[in-house]
Amino acid sequence: MKTNRKALAALSIFAAGSLALTACGGGSGDSGSSSSSQGGTDSSAAATSAIITTNGTEPQNPLIPTNTTEVGGGKIIDLVFAGLVAFDAKGEPQLDAAESIEPNADNTVWTIKLKAGQKFSDGSAVTSDSFIDAWNYGANIANAQGSSSFFENIKGYSADAKKPVEKLSGLKKVSDTEFTVDLSQPETNFKLRLGYSAFVPLPKAAYGSDGKITKAFGEAPIGNGPYKLASDTAWTHNEGIKLVKSDSYDGIRKAQNGGITITFYTSQDSAYAAVQSKNGTLDILDQVPPASFATYESDFADSNVNQPAAIFQSFTIPQYLDHFKSDTEEGQLRRQAISLSIDRATITDKIFSNTRTPAKDFTSPVLSGWDTWGKNLAGNEVLNFDVTKAKELWAQADAISKYDGDFTIAYNSDGGHKEWVDAVTGMISQNLGIKAEGKAYPAFKGLLDDEKNNKMTGAFRSGWQADYPAIDNFLTPLYSKTGGSNYGRYDSAAFAEGMKAAAAAKTPELAQAEYDKVQQTLLKDLPAIPLWYSNVQSVWDPALKNVQIGWNSVPLYYAITK
């Protein structure tokens, strides 16, 4: 027994020594694998302390929620802040900071109650004022916040730069955990809108002595979300940002990992190379680059996803083009003929390797219940491929008034649109026997300028990525008369009335019935020709667990473990 023990002791010393030696060797040679093997042996601690690495893009602006309108900054804002509502993987709204959100009978007054005891990561309390002050700041035109128009339906909002409003009259504090919102127009989907990142609360520390959000806050924001910045200098511009778990958050999105490190890659291709090395450099890539569409499913056999995103793509034929006015019989016939002459399935298969899904309506399959209302709308036959019918309708239109123009689809050549534009115009040209071709603008801003000034001489590519998963978010900006992105200048009374009726509807079912009618109007008028929905293709290191991609194509980072 004794000798045995001695032998054991000697053995263990020897073992310890050799371990130390290998540790040294490992340290200099391959630190990546040694750290991952540590993770393997001590999984209970590693599960909650592991840092997940992912890709992103440099935020265009300082990290102020109401001034962040693009995905690069939005991804970070969503992790650092918690709004009243958060969306689960299916796009269903779940209460996050809110205890309850209740409308009155006609959806014009919303009462919001907050969960008690919530804190920002600096320890200050989350109160009604945290929301009211942040929203007032975002809505105030004098602060030139990019998301200002998201507040336009709240009473007191002013878009006039000469008459800035500091306090929206529609925001009323009831207590520290309750406030009400008065809307100018009824809005059924206001609860969904509250899930957008512009509606998060801000702590007192955000504002400087002049009442403006400070530069320092934009560099290192303090939020109430599942993560916080690792330090005041965690954001290294153009390189990446380091987020760590925030212990002050105790909501439905509680972090199951130790933190998220977001690296801004110079190209999606380099990010794809990094995620392929599967050594922790990049654990999850939220969008596979086009060059790897053909191979990602074999490179990541058990750790990839290809699912619809909240992105709708189309091309718009402006109303000011002769022969194409939606409110004339000739215009409707021509628009329908063009839509029928496009073989969407072939293009999504051959050009996009099935990373797009042919469109069935004007929204996106990520919306909740889309399978029941969006897929089988009456009148969506116009989105099928039917050459005979297309020719017939075009001939009917020609009988009304002869068309001998050159049909063009304008696109920006810095965005990878050439291939599909050439395919679509090729089909139109072949199937209708007219001249049709793409028209390239070197950069997006040049195209946008001509769109805004009604200078387009043909159709142009268009599309929409939703801010929050609601039908009206897809329809209002693009097709309502005052919509911010209605560059086709579509103006339809039937559309306007339908949207109004839906917004004031008593129940979600009644609202849906109205939205269906609105979409049927759109299918008849075709202000834009729907093409397809984008899918999102994500890949990740097979060592990750619980990977789910949200409705907005961003992984639900808080749930991921490794």
Add this chain to the structure above:
Amino acid sequence: MLWYIGRRLLQLIPVFFGATLLIYLMVFAMPGDPIAALFGDRQPSPEIIAQLRAQYNLDKPVIVQYLIWIGGLFRGDFGTTYSGQPVSAVMAQAFPITARLAVLALLFEGVAGIAIGLVAGLRKGKIFDNTALVVSLLLISVPTFVTGFVLQYLFGIKWGIISTTVSGAAPWGELIVPAIVLASVSFANILRLTRASVAENMGADFVRTATAKGLKRGRVIRVHILRNSLIPVVTYLGTDLGALMVGAIVTEGIFNIHGVGGTVYQAVIKGEGPTVVAFVAVMVIIFMLANLLVDLLYAVLDPRIRYAK
């Protein structure tokens, strides 16, 4: 000699102002409103765009914008990007990385290109020469992104010898393979240039004289053949520096290097005048200094060349 250098340095001043003004005008002439384009498909109200345009002086005539920028320059202010970062900070980040990459690439193409070219030239028509010619032809005809992807896949993903992508700080070690990729075409050109020049000089009178004089072969090659063959090569290296500065966009994209090329490209696409002009101004100066250095090297290589005034 000093006169000459002084005069050349003075020439930098008008070129600097001319180049920056020209570039400012060109960025300005690009169609479209850069501020509106920042927001993509989701446009804010015109009032907000107007406010932002005023903030970046885009509402003023182009010449006023240029003078504001030049004025700031004298106070050490290069302007700000549309994301609110000082351009000087962006430059301080990108230029050191690109400089490291360019130095490594120049070293590789200079040393390897000249050495192999010299041997090939000395053994003209032999197997080594023919192999070098075929390999260099191959390198010239294969686009950089192919070389880049292949090396990245083999060394980074398949064998795991190098890190697939370069980390933010871009240390020297991680830049070696990208530098080889970046330099591959120039390497082939230098190899061919050196080879042709050496082969030509082999038959020159001064080489025959030197050999007849009984000089050792090593000295003949070093002092008489190589030195005289380097003039076109040095000229090429000088101009190549410019290409390495901006032409690295493809390589930067593949290996995730946050260098000058990609930054300038993005700024041009966004219409971010101050960034483009500041970067290009610095590049113009580097380019001119490199050319001056090349001209001075001529005098070192060929004693017949003198810069009197």
